[in-house]
Amino acid sequence: MLKGTPNNSIPQYVKRLAKTRQTPFLAIEKRGIQHKFEQFHQAMPHARFFYAVKTNSHKKIVKLMQSWGSGFEVSSEQELELLFSCGVSPDRIITSNPLKSISFIKFAYASGVKHFAFDSHEEIVKLAKHAPGSHVYVRLTVSNEGSQWPLSRKFGVETEQAAELLVHAAEKSLIPYGITFHVGSQCTEEASWVSAIEKSRTVWDVVQNKGIRLEMLNIGGGFPIEYTDSTPSIDRISSVIEKTLKKELLDNVEIFVEPGRALVGESGIMVSTVIAKARRNRENWLSIDVGVFNGFMESIGGIQYSIITEKEGPLQNWVLAGPSCDSMDVISNEVKLPDLEIGDIVYILSSGAYTTAYASRFNGFPIPKTYFY
Numbered sequence: 001m002l003k004g005t006p007n008n009s010i011p012q013y014v015k016r017l018a019k020t021r022q023t024p025f026l027a028i029e030k031r032g033i034q035h036k037f038e039q040f041h042q043a044m045p046h047a048r049f050f051y052a053v054k055t056n057s058h059k060k061i062v063k064l065m066q067s068w069g070s071g072f073e074v075s076s077e078q079e080l081e082l083l084f085s086c087g088v089s090p091d092r093i094i095t096s097n098p099l100k101s102i103s104f105i106k107f108a109y110a111s112g113v114k115h116f117a118f119d120s121h122e123e124i125v126k127l128a129k130h131a132p133g134s135h136v137y138v139r140l141t142v143s144n145e146g147s148q149w150p151l152s153r154k155f156g157v158e159t160e161q162a163a164e165l166l167v168h169a170a171e172k173s174l175i176p177y178g179i180t181f182h183v184g185s186q187c188t189e190e191a192s193w194v195s196a197i198e199k200s201r202t203v204w205d206v207v208q209n210k211g212i213r214l215e216m217l218n219i220g221g222g223f224p225i226e227y228t229d230s231t232p233s234i235d236r237i238s239s240v241i242e243k244t245l246k247k248e249l250l251d252n253v254e255i256f257v258e259p260g261r262a263l264v265g266e267s268g269i270m271v272s273t274v275i276a277k278a279r280r281n282r283e284n285w286l287s288i289d290v291g292v293f294n295g296f297m298e299s300i301g302g303i304q305y306s307i308i309t310e311k312e313g314p315l316q317n318w319v320l321a322g323p324s325c326d327s328m329d330v331i332s333n334e335v336k337l338p339d340l341e342i343g344d345i346v347y348i349l350s351s352g353a354y355t356t357a358y359a360s361r362f363n364g365f366p367i368p369k370t371y372f373y
């Protein structure tokens with residue numbers, strides 16, 4: 001579907017930066033992140049929040065989250081080292097990736113991290129050996145209906161196996177602590193959280209009948225942000241979650257939440273410059289100095305960004321491409337913009353999540369710098 005260019009205004013500070021700094025760069029509004037952080041806390045006052053560091057691991061963001069008292073969710077030794085360099089204490093760190101290397105488990109455990117996810121017997125054996133006595137939680141596979149970035153196939157097990165694995169964990173002297181799931185990133189379907197909580201309740205009951213009393217439900221991330229379409233708000237989804245927890249009698253257990261995209265996505269604006277234009281096969285092509293490989297990897301999975309320019313004039317259809325010599329490097333096949341010239345600035349909204357974090361230096365193009373305001 002053809003998307004129009006929304007007539008949002010770009011903050012003056014970002015416009016000024018665009019005149020004085022080398023593009024591409026990412027401008028992040030700190031207050032915006034703080035606002036989202038507070039919104040989550042107000043919407044789910046009893047939950048514990050763990051920022052998914054992978055979303056945007058800029059040290060400044062980690063430090064901000066740390067100063068607000070956030071927890072963190074990590075997957076690698078490098079992410080752990082980053083957190084420790086910012087003074088984060090290990091009891092505020094969990095790891096929900098069920099695929100962990102032995103060296104990561106050893107490092108995390110030796111550093112004092114005590115919460116690990118699993119979804120296989122093999123992972124339990126590794127954890128029992130290298131992180132004995134840890135609090136472990138099973139990753140349940142759940143519907144990713146409504147998610148633009150599904151996470152279901154690679155992770156998680158079905159109900160029966162989840163219960164069996166929790167029993168195995170107990171036999172191995174780990175502490176079977178809870179259940180985790182992820183409804184898929186950028187999920188706009190509230191029903192996915194409802195069915196995931198109901199499914200978790202089933203596992204909860206099965207293991208309880210086997211003498212295992214779980215304490216924690218980790219509802220993961222998945223909260224959506226606005227790219228080109230409006231999405232259900234944090235408040236709306238949280239209220240559906242809270243109601244379901246109550247209905248399923250899980251409102252008294254410890255609730256963990258691991259938001260990533262919804263905390264930082266909307267606070268980022270990518271600023272780029274038009275470097276080339278061409279007409280090919282009756283299409284107008286516009287190339288800018290940031291593309292799929294150095295920032296917009298998620299456009300390949302279907303994420304469509306709002307793309308803005310200060311220039312005025314009749315709109316026309318463009319194919320918006322990145323700078324590399326690779327034909328996969330297309331950010332959007334249909335974007336409406338005026339007739340731009342080489343050197344004009346293009347702003348890409350909601351670019352704070354999974355952009356610089358995914359970026360490579362493919363073809364020699366730099367990873368965009370980040371400026372905070």
Ligand SMILES: Cc1ncc(COP(=O)(O)O)c(C=O)c1O
Pocket residue numbers: 052055073096097151182184185186220221222223258259260261262
């Ligand atoms: C285990 C885990 N937790 C949390 C997140 C963050 O999810 P989101 O960015 O959708 O909030 C992810 C994202 O991939 C994840 O894998």
